[in-house]
Amino acid sequence: MGIVIEGLSHVYMAGTPFAHTALQDVSLRMEAGSFIGIVGPTGSGKSTLIQLIAGLLRPTQGRVRVFDAVLDPETKNRKPFRKWVSVVFQYPEHQLFEETVAKDIAFGPRNLGLSPEEVEQRVEQAMAWAGLPSELADLSPFHLSGGQMRRVALAGVLAMQPRVLILDEPTAGLDPRGQRELLETIRQIQREQKMTVIMVSHSMEEISRHAERMFVMHRGRLVAEGTPEQVFAHGTRLREWGLEVPEWIVLAEELNRNLHPPLPQGIRREEDLASSLLARWKEGKSG
Numbered sequence: 209m210g211i212v213i214e215g216l217s218h219v220y221m222a223g224t225p226f227a228h229t230a231l232q233d234v235s236l237r238m239e240a241g242s243f244i245g246i247v248g249p250t251g252s253g254k255s256t257l258i259q260l261i262a263g264l265l266r267p268t269q270g271r272v273r274v275f276d277a278v279l280d281p282e283t284k285n286r287k288p289f290r291k292w293v294s295v296v297f298q299y300p301e302h303q304l305f306e307e308t309v310a311k312d313i314a315f316g317p318r319n320l321g322l323s324p325e326e327v328e329q330r331v332e333q334a335m336a337w338a339g340l341p342s343e344l345a346d347l348s349p350f351h352l353s354g355g356q357m358r359r360v361a362l363a364g365v366l367a368m369q370p371r372v373l374i375l376d377e378p379t380a381g382l383d384p385r386g387q388r389e390l391l392e393t394i395r396q397i398q399r400e401q402k403m404t405v406i407m408v409s410h411s412m413e414e415i416s417r418h419a420e421r422m423f424v425m426h427r428g429r430l431v432a433e434g435t436p437e438q439v440f441a442h443g444t445r446l447r448e449w450g451l452e453v454p455e456w457i458v459l460a461e462e463l464n465r466n467l468h469p470p471l472p473q474g475i476r477r478e479e480d481l482a483s484s485l486l487a488r489w490k491e492g493k494s495g
């Protein structure tokens with residue numbers, strides 16, 4: 209198991225009158241090399257959870273293990289986490305600052321103390337993974353489109369060659385096509401590099417198209433987990449956890465009140481509902 213979390217809690221400003229419990233007794237496991245989705249409404253603890261997995265915060269209680277790196281309230285050295293985990297925060301293009309695309313991507317690997325040849329090789333490789341044509345290497349990142357700038361930021365993180373890549377709302381602010389293409393790129397990297405990808409999103413619909421496993425957060429607690437099909441099987445109850453329920457789930461529940469036998473479990477997306485209904489209709493016609 210790549211990531212194991214046991215009884216994890218985090219209190220901001222602990223011991224002060226402003227103490228706030230952001231995460232409460234969370235336990236979960238994430239398999240190495242899988243694509244994981246974390247969903248939940250604003251303030252449910254998603255960012256706190258990913259910062260703990262990345263070793264950027266220390267827990268108040270409990271334990272995080274990422275491969276051989278362990279973090280608990282007593283851990284002093286959080287460096288081992290840097291070796292395994294990289295995070296792409298929201299709107300990462302705001303962090304670009306170098307004069308060329310290549311220099312920006314090279315920043316991380318150069319700080320690792322790699323040789324200039326190896327840095328160059330990592331930049332080329334990361335650009336290819338992130339779907340950036342090599343002609344862009346010598347341009348200013350500020351002359352690129354919003355989607356390309358985001359890919360430069362992604363490439364900068366990929367150049368560190370992490371085994372765990374955490375993305376916080378990676379498609380926020382992109383147009384629908386840009387969102388779809390970026391997600392496809394991330395999915396491809398995860399498959400080809402066997403990277404563990406943890407993606408945080410408000411949108412269950414978006415994440416369910418790619419995630420092998422989903423975790424639902426609500427008020428600092430883990431309230432549901434499973435494959436997208438298993439999570440969607442909670443139906444309109446997902447609303448109680450502050451999530452926006454896709455229209456087709458509402459429709460499927462409505463139909464199931466009148467259909468005997470009910471529609472099969474394990475529907476992941478709108479297209480699956482449409483094909484189940486079509487099959488049922490064909491059966492009806494032939495029967």
Ligand SMILES: Nc1ncnc2c1ncn2[C@@H]1O[C@H](COP(=O)(O)OP(=O)(O)OP(=O)(O)O)[C@@H](O)[C@H]1O
Pocket residue numbers: 220221228229230248249250251252253254255256257
């Ligand atoms: N640095 C901080 N100091 C104090 N409280 C914080 C801090 N960061 C987050 N919180 C609080 O902890 C709770 C969980 O916040 P967190 O950012 O983890 O939620 P989230 O699910 O990522 O939200 P969003 O979707 O808005 O990013 C919230 O109530 C938030 O106000």
